[in-house]
Amino acid sequence: MTRPWSYRGISHGMIVVALLAVPIQAAAQPSSAAACSGCHAPVNDGPVPGLIGRPAGEIVTAMAAFRAGERTATVMDRIAKGYSDEEINAIAQWYAAQGQPAGNP
Amino acid sequence: MPSRSGTRRKASRRAILKSALAGIATLAAPPVLGQAKAHVIVIGGGFAGATCARRLKAADGTIAVTLVEPNARFTACPFSNAVIAGLRPIEAQYFGYDGVKQAGVDIAGQIVVAIEAEARQVHFADGARLDYQRLVLAPGIDIRFDALPGYDQTAAEIMPHAWKAGAQTLLLRRQLEAMADGGVVVLSAPANPFRCPPGPYERASLIAYYLKTKKPRSKLILLDAKDTFSKQRLFEAAWKTLYPGLIEWVPLSGGGRVIEIDAKTRTLVTEFGSHLADVANVIPPQRAGAVAIAAGVADQTGWCPIDPHTFESKLVPNIHVIGDAAIAGAMPKSAFAANAQAKVCADMIASLIRGEDPREVKLINTCYSLVAPDYGISVAGVYAPRDGLLTEIKEAGGVSPLEAPAAQREAEATYAQAWFQTITREVFG
Numbered sequence: 001m002t003r004p005w006s007y008r009g010i011s012h013g014m015i016v017v018a019l020l021a022v023p024i025q026a027a028a029q030p031s032s033a034a035a036c037s038g039c040h041a042p043v044n045d046g047p048v049p050g051l052i053g054r055p056a057g058e059i060v061t062a063m064a065a066f067r068a069g070e071r072t073a074t075v076m077d078r079i080a081k082g083y084s085d086e087e088i089n090a091i092a093q094w095y096a097a098q099g100q101p102a103g104n105p
Numbered sequence: 106m107p108s109r110s111g112t113r114r115k116a117s118r119r120a121i122l123k124s125a126l127a128g129i130a131t132l133a134a135p136p137v138l139g140q141a142k143a144h145v146i147v148i149g150g151g152f153a154g155a156t157c158a159r160r161l162k163a164a165d166g167t168i169a170v171t172l173v174e175p176n177a178r179f180t181a182c183p184f185s186n187a188v189i190a191g192l193r194p195i196e197a198q199y200f201g202y203d204g205v206k207q208a209g210v211d212i213a214g215q216i217v218v219a220i221e222a223e224a225r226q227v228h229f230a231d232g233a234r235l236d237y238q239r240l241v242l243a244p245g246i247d248i249r250f251d252a253l254p255g256y257d258q259t260a261a262e263i264m265p266h267a268w269k270a271g272a273q274t275l276l277l278r279r280q281l282e283a284m285a286d287g288g289v290v291v292l293s294a295p296a297n298p299f300r301c302p303p304g305p306y307e308r309a310s311l312i313a314y315y316l317k318t319k320k321p322r323s324k325l326i327l328l329d330a331k332d333t334f335s336k337q338r339l340f341e342a343a344w345k346t347l348y349p350g351l352i353e354w355v356p357l358s359g360g361g362r363v364i365e366i367d368a369k370t371r372t373l374v375t376e377f378g379s380h381l382a383d384v385a386n387v388i389p390p391q392r393a394g395a396v397a398i399a400a401g402v403a404d405q406t407g408w409c410p411i412d413p414h415t416f417e418s419k420l421v422p423n424i425h426v427i428g429d430a431a432i433a434g435a436m437p438k439s440a441f442a443a444n445a446q447a448k449v450c451a452d453m454i455a456s457l458i459r460g461e462d463p464r465e466v467k468l469i470n471t472c473y474s475l476v477a478p479d480y481g482i483s484v485a486g487v488y489a490p491r492d493g494l495l496t497e498i499k500e501a502g503g504v505s506p507l508e509a510p511a512a513q514r515e516a517e518a519t520y521a522q523a524w525f526q527t528i529t530r531e532v533f534g
Contacts, residue, residue, distance in 0.1 A: 039471065039528075
């Protein structure tokens with residue numbers, strides 16, 4: 001495939017620009033939290049409490065209590081034991097940053 | 106198979122972007138600007154595929170995503186045992202793709218006839234072809250009609266498997282309704298691995314509930330190709346309390362493995378004898394859905410080995426396999442697992458397309474089973490890639506406690522319902 005030199009130069013330059021324009025996906029949900037939404041709905045209207053917009057400290061405290069077996073649970077005691085403090089923090093920070101849950105009083 | 110001569114690209118987009126960033130002149134590079142935006146094709150519109158398609162769009166709106174699913178309506182398997190027991194209408198299992206479409210995913214109601222991995226192209230029954238950067242296969246399971254002598258598609262119309270929800274679910278329901286009080290229901294469960302490990306035992310429980318309440322002189326025999334099963338102690342304890350004398354479980358060592366079926370007489374033949382059924386539910390051996398076999402991503406086991414970080418096939422590059430079709434190590438073949446894998450896979454594909462390295466991941470599975478309408482039990486696990494496999498984190502996971510007050514069983518039954526509502530809203534809503 002032959003192309004004029006200038007064309008190739010421009011195209012590579014524009015790739016770099018395009019990449020810089022891509023937002024760093026800081027707002028992306030941590031992959032470790034991907035499974036939470038299987039049970040925790042964005043709308044806080046069921047028996048399982050919603051996590052969106054919940055203060056990070058609340059989530060961290062709850063997870064610590066579940067992990068230590070100090071809080072009544074059905075499955076969260078079993079799940080919390082699989083997460084490190086660092087992972088729980090990241091998940092909690094992300095949920096806290098997601099604004100107010102729909103339908104939460 | 107013809108290739109797209111002239112436009113076929115050997116260098117990956119990721120490699121091209123990296124070299125561009127490094128300022129290296131890539132003389133052989135294709136005209137990236139002339140290339141369409143990244144396109145990911147997802148085949149299969151179940152819990153895995155529909156989740157992955159939506160998540161890809163959410164992870165990076167610039168990626169074009171096509172979900173290939175020939176059926177306009179999805180029939181969910183979780184809770185289909187409640188339909189069989191007459192506790193739930195089949196309509197509660199139906200989901201459409203409007204929500205997926207509104208999320209920005211293109212829906213192709215097409216049948217795939219071939220996948221050309223070298224050319225990164227999917228061929229459809231109507232002759233159309235679509236190019237992809239990355240392909241996600243989420244075909245679920247197929248019944249192996251070649252694995253159990255006498256059990257073919259015709260036999261399944263007499264002795265339903267009901268292991269893919271829909272017409273088969275309703276057929277088994279109708280047969281139970283038509284059965285006289287005092288009848289014998291025979292279920293057979295396959296060896297591992299198969300879709301929904303606790304499923305046969307939940308089904309036996311809910312059919313027993315139906316028999317106990319509507320046809321109390323009847324009996325249920327569960328023929329098993331295994332000596333142990335998921336949540337076994339919990340199921341057995343509950344059966345003893347709720348359905349005394351109603352369920353007879355025959356393990357492998359007791360002659361439970363079914364080796365032949367005679368549909369004409371509704372007979373299940375085991376190594377130790379034969380069982381004549383009034384209603385028979387044969388849950389046969391399974392493998393990855395046909396499209397995975399056609400794409401060459403399944404190994405000799407019939408399932409698909411994958412990289413546990415990215416879910417990319419270990420056999421064919423640029424094809425990812427998620428859900429029941431994948432060999433996901435310790436993760437069971439469940440809707441919850443399929444949904445969790447799909448989200449991680451989508452995130453990883455978005456990263457790979459951006460030229461980033463895959464991140465560390467952790468996945469969860471939670472499976473509820475109903476032993477009765479107000480009696481739920483669960484198994485949960487947390488998983489991470491280790492030594493090339495998805496491995497269960499030892500400190501976490503496990504089943505519901507063997508001793509628990511009725512309120513906890515009731516709470517788990519409620520959570521089971523809530524889970525179904527939440528996950529189907531997330532995937533299809």
